[in-house]
Amino acid sequence: MTSKFRIKRPIRKIKTILFILLLYIIIQLLMSFDIINPYFQKIICYAGIMIISALGLNLIYGFTGQFSLGHAAFFGIGAYASALITRLININHSLILLVGLFIAAGLSGIIAFVIGLPILRLRSDYLGIATLGFGIIVKVLFDNADAVIPILGGSRGMLGILPLTNFSWVYLFTILSIIFLFNLINSAIGRALISVREDEIAAEAVGVNTTKYKTLGFVIGSIYAGIAGGLYAHLYAFLHPSNFDFLKSIDVLLIVVLGGMASISGSIVAATLWVFLLEGLRVILPEAILDWRLVIYPLLLILIMIFRPEGIFGKREFKFLIYQEKSNVQ
Amino acid sequence: MVYFVQQLINGLQLGAVYALIALGYTLVYGIIRLINFAHGDVFMIGAYLGFYAITRFCLPFPIALLIAMVGCAIIGIVIEKLAYKPLRNAPRIACLITALGVSLFLENFCSLKFMFGPNYLAYPRPFSVINYNLSGLTISNIQIIVLAVAVILMILLQVFVMKTKTGMAMRAVAFDKNTAQLMGIDINYIISITFGIGSALAGAGGVLFGIAYPQIHPFMGIMPGLKAFVAAVLGGIGIIPGAMLGAGIMGMAEVLTSAYVSSTLRDAIAFLVLLIVLLVKPAGLLGKSTIEKV
Numbered sequence: 001m002t003s004k005f006r007i008k009r010p011i012r013k014i015k016t017i018l019f020i021l022l023l024y025i026i027i028q029l030l031m032s033f034d035i036i037n038p039y040f041q042k043i044i045c046y047a048g049i050m051i052i053s054a055l056g057l058n059l060i061y062g063f064t065g066q067f068s069l070g071h072a073a074f075f076g077i078g079a080y081a082s083a084l085i086t087r088l089i090n091i092n093h094s095l096i097l098l099v100g101l102f103i104a105a106g107l108s109g110i111i112a113f114v115i116g117l118p119i120l121r122l123r124s125d126y127l128g129i130a131t132l133g134f135g136i137i138v139k140v141l142f143d144n145a146d147a148v149i150p151i152l153g154g155s156r157g158m159l160g161i162l163p164l165t166n167f168s169w170v171y172l173f174t175i176l177s178i179i180f181l182f183n184l185i186n187s188a189i190g191r192a193l194i195s196v197r198e199d200e201i202a203a204e205a206v207g208v209n210t211t212k213y214k215t216l217g218f219v220i221g222s223i224y225a226g227i228a229g230g231l232y233a234h235l236y237a238f239l240h241p242s243n244f245d246f247l248k249s250i251d252v253l254l255i256v257v258l259g260g261m262a263s264i265s266g267s268i269v270a271a272t273l274w275v276f277l278l279e280g281l282r283v284i285l286p287e288a289i290l291d292w293r294l295v296i297y298p299l300l301l302i303l304i305m306i307f308r309p310e311g312i313f314g315k316r317e318f319k320f321l322i323y324q325e326k327s328n329v330q
Numbered sequence: 331m332v333y334f335v336q337q338l339i340n341g342l343q344l345g346a347v348y349a350l351i352a353l354g355y356t357l358v359y360g361i362i363r364l365i366n367f368a369h370g371d372v373f374m375i376g377a378y379l380g381f382y383a384i385t386r387f388c389l390p391f392p393i394a395l396l397i398a399m400v401g402c403a404i405i406g407i408v409i410e411k412l413a414y415k416p417l418r419n420a421p422r423i424a425c426l427i428t429a430l431g432v433s434l435f436l437e438n439f440c441s442l443k444f445m446f447g448p449n450y451l452a453y454p455r456p457f458s459v460i461n462y463n464l465s466g467l468t469i470s471n472i473q474i475i476v477l478a479v480a481v482i483l484m485i486l487l488q489v490f491v492m493k494t495k496t497g498m499a500m501r502a503v504a505f506d507k508n509t510a511q512l513m514g515i516d517i518n519y520i521i522s523i524t525f526g527i528g529s530a531l532a533g534a535g536g537v538l539f540g541i542a543y544p545q546i547h548p549f550m551g552i553m554p555g556l557k558a559f560v561a562a563v564l565g566g567i568g569i570i571p572g573a574m575l576g577a578g579i580m581g582m583a584e585v586l587t588s589a590y591v592s593s594t595l596r597d598a599i600a601f602l603v604l605l606i607v608l609l610v611k612p613a614g615l616l617g618k619s620t621i622e623k624v
Contacts, residue, residue: 118609119608119609121609122609122612125365126608126612128365129563129608130605130609132560133560133604133608134605136601137601140595140597140598141598143594144595155594246552246556250430253427254427257427261423291443292442295435295439295442297434298431298433298434302428302432302435305417305420305424305427305428305431306413306417309420309421309424310421
């Protein structure tokens with residue numbers, strides 16, 4: 001059976017690469033001809049950022065099975081850390097963003113490691129509550145950050161961040177995130193992560209170091225959030241602690257569950273839909289019932305959960321995201 | 331010293347309100363293992379029902395309290411029937427997301443103009459505030475009423491759960507749903523009753539919160555709801571005295587931090603207490619840790 005795949009695999013790879021490039025060129029062209037206006041460009045970038053963030057939570061919750069309600073905290077840590085660095089360097093060059101993102105990823109990774117090591121001993125709901133508590137503590141610290149570092153602005157919000165994020169960066173990082181996650185979950189590490197989700201005790205019994213893999217999944221997922229946060233900070237050039245509160249963690253959780261847990265395709269589609277629906281309803285709905293936007297959205301959510309509790313994709317993937325073994329049989 | 335005791339009394343008042351909300355969380359979690367995120371919003375609706383009963387219909391305080399409790403009980407039961415019952419056999423995360431959906435719905439629906447409106451409202455005091463001075467300590471009649479109502483309701487709940495037949499059925503369902511069903515207990519009825527009682531307590535909590543901290547708005551339920559839930563976990567979720575203990579600790583932690591450290595840090599300290607307790611005693615203060623068997 002594998003011989004067929006051996007021929008098909010490279011072809012599919014080329015097709016996928018072509019698709020990625022084509023999509024980029026099309027959107028870039030539409031932007032340069034002003035068919036997509038700057039407001040809409042920002043929404044597209046925001047969708048990319050939400051995809052990265054959701055993939056991170058999907059790795060933590062969907063693949064590794066660790067319930068986290070504090071994802072926005074790492075998003076915020078990444079956002080503030082990168083914004084602070086680029087402000088201190090203060091050179092308006094696109095490449096500086098990379099430095100910011102590097103710091104964002106590093107700091108959120110380190111904090112995830114320090115906090116994850118003790119709290120990942122907790123299980124299911126208790127872990128959720130502990131991460132929720134962590135998220136609220138981080139938000140309060142953001143609120144009071146100006147007492148230590150005045151530029152962070154505390155509850156007044158942080159101003160004067162260089163708008164370095166553009167569509168190309170977001171696109172690049174979204175694609176890299178997808179490729180990295182895809183390769184990760186189809187590696188030995190990925191199988192270990194999934195085994196932890198399926199049955200922690202059984203995984204431990206067959207020699208999987210569950211603490212190590214739980215922490216690893218949590219740290220990588222948080223790094224995703226940190227990078228997304230770094231991109232976010234330089235997209236809107238304004239940060240406020242309320243952008244990283246409990247409800248933002250919930251938003252990401254909704255995307256992951258709606259898309260389908262442990263489905264990369266699901267997270268991509270759900271994040272995109274979520275961003276465009278919320279913004280789209282703003283455009284479509286007449287002025288008089290604009291307030292109803294936030295009433296319709298939770299109702300949709302409840303209906304989807306009642307009629308399709310496994311999410312839009314379940315555990316399925318797009319064709320190009322299905323892994324096929326290289327054949328070892330000669 | 332007087333200042334410290336004064337803060338303890340304030341903490342007790344806040345803890346009493348948290349306890350009323352926390353009991354609803356703990357009852358529901360004990361029976362269907364669902365973190366009912368919409369509970370904080372039922373609390374908000376309770377506060378508004380009391381508000382309208384007092385301002386529009388000029389009803390006396392006890393009747394307003396009763397109306398809020400009954401109204402919330404009905405809302406709680408309806409939410410359970412419409413949103414959670416279809417998901418009885420779905421994965422737990424689906425229920426959780428639905429609960430979040432209900433919560434967002436209630437908040438945003440209630441802030442529509444024809445409902446309660448998005449603005450802050452000043453809560454009326456149905457009676458004038460009297461401060462009693464006990465050798466330096468100031469205790470207001472509001473504090474006495476809040477504490478008294480909370481304690482009475484908690485005693486009633488404890489008696490109901492421990493002494494009545496329905497209460498026994500509730501405990502049986504919490505212990506083992508399937509076996510309880512085999513013993514002829516109507517699970518759906520018990521779950522409805524539980525939601526009703528929990529929501530009624532939250533409604534009472536809402537009215538008490540309104541008279542104690544006189545300002546209400548449609549999103550007021552989020553933070554007290556989270557803190558009450560955390561209180562329930564702190565004490566050991568599913569355990570009624572645990573919820574009261576946890577709520578007391580949360581209230582005290584918050585008030586003492588405001589008094590001695592900084593009022594902007596109070597949420598951080600309250601949740602820090604939670605993290606420490608969870609790390610030392612993962613099942614909560616009064617919870618029994620269970621050994622997982624394969």
